[in-house]
Amino acid sequence: MKTALVTHADCLEHETPEGHPERVARLEHVLHALAPLDLERVTAPMAAEDDILRIHPAAHLDMLRRTSPERGFARIDGDTFLSPGSLAAAFRAAGAAVRAVDMVLGGEAPNAFCAVRPPGHHAEHDTAMGFCLFGNAALAVKHALDHHGLSRVAVVDFDVHHGNGTQDLLWDEPRALVVTSQQMPLWPGSGRRDETGAHDNILNLPLDPGSGGAEMRAIYEREAFPRLRAFRPELIVVSAGFDAHQDDPLANLAWSTGDFAWITAELCKLAGALCGGRLVSTLEGGYDLNALAAACRAHVEELTKAVR
Template identity: 60%
Template sequence: MTLLIDHPDTDAHANPPGHPEQVARLPAIRAALADMALTRETAPPAAPEAVLRCHPQDFLDGLAAAAPTEGFVQLDPDTWLSPGTLRAAWLGAGAAVRAVDAVLGGAAPNAFCAMRPPGHHAERTTPMGFCYLGNVAIAAKHALAAHDLARVAVVDFDVHHGNGTQDLLWDEARTLFVSTHQSPLWPGTGAADETGTQDNVMNRPLPPGSDGALIRQVWEAEIAPRLDAFAPELVIVSAGFDAHADDPLAQLQWDTDDFAWLTDRICDLAARHADGRVVSCLEGGYDLPALAASAAAHVDVLRRRGDG
């Protein structure tokens, strides 16, 4: 049965009023998943050694020193610390690591980490884009180090390029990072010629206004063949739902069925090469009804495929 990992303390991470990465995101997802048959666990905080594979100690110390006891501290135009932020960030990284352990240990066929803040914009020494720790990169490096895997794929379908994940995996030949994202759009990275030092990065920018027909074409013609050639032993997903047509931060025109279709194709890939093993981590998605519906469609496919 699909594993759902959550923690109530994620709701203690707050942003200033009007910020799109709002506390209400996870309650919306929880309500959408409430009646779904899933194994449910509470996230543990990440062990320091797992996080240190991606972020140096002085960076972590700097975040801790900046964290407020009340109110907000602004790190950049979009990224803020509140008193609950760092615990939530460490729980998000811990959820990703726990999901890897559960899926690779055979306790669950696949997993979804319903956690915030997101992580895929956090670079090695730079928090940005609502992100503090690189959850999926931490999970990928944990799978390599703790489970002795040889090949881990990270598939990022958030509408914004996962510049942090790319930065953290740039030199890691045992990973393949694949990102589809709108371009042009913040953060301005993710060009097709950004390929990693080991030819281990594949970026596929998508034009504003494009819809699900294009992502289906791109997946079948370009992305699936590249992933098949890599033959991952585990697939980790940065599951951002802000490519939805209703999302306020971007201009792609996907609908709920497109997220379900893409999840099914990711599960096909995992079935061919990784015994079906998929770990998915929530990233973006800022229209609450669209986020809830899309996340539910994503998890329902994981549940169906996991139940075999």
């Protein structure tokens, strides 16, 4: 079996105003970088409304539908926009997460990467923000728990910005462990050490501006990996943001492409030891197009190596 690549052309129809960092070219560059790899290519379905309602209230869906424009752009907040194709893209991104979980837990694929946009880890219970409309990673977790009956699912989020949405959506979920590293201080301002969840189920790992791969590797080896081993997840979900790269324009960490390969390989080793290799990854941030493409390819190459 091969690593599954779950994506859909609808994700290219989510448009943003000129100059916006979360642009169509991001996914185009990712797909171009992944094109030579030997992957099981899968068409992302539309998420069902019931899928979205696992994590967001009906009022959130209603707001997005009401706000969605027939032409041009509708602004949700200072940096989050809807275009005519945005809702379809968001339903495909959420559907990709659901399909990837179904494939990995159903034995159709050993692991999976969702090449989608808009990203998801900033979308809170009833708030779209930070370029995100639906909480894709949190949905993957809830689908695995509620639909597939798993008892323990872990999320690892290495995006440079704190996954405040994933934290919010899983704050009260004792069956989920959320491990998230992020530059601090940085938008959105959350992700402090004392944010530990209702069931001590959240581990925030703040990283100093200017720090690089050595600091990241040390904190993951010292804190993240032991916590994951103790939790014994039956599935690992990864929020794969590549904006901690040293070339990214929106933040100030200094990871190399090799650092993204390293953390992916280590997570694959953990998945192999703890949950039969079952891992689902979904694209989050990354705004330098060349750095994004290179780091994302390194990430997916490590997923493929884990199944050889």
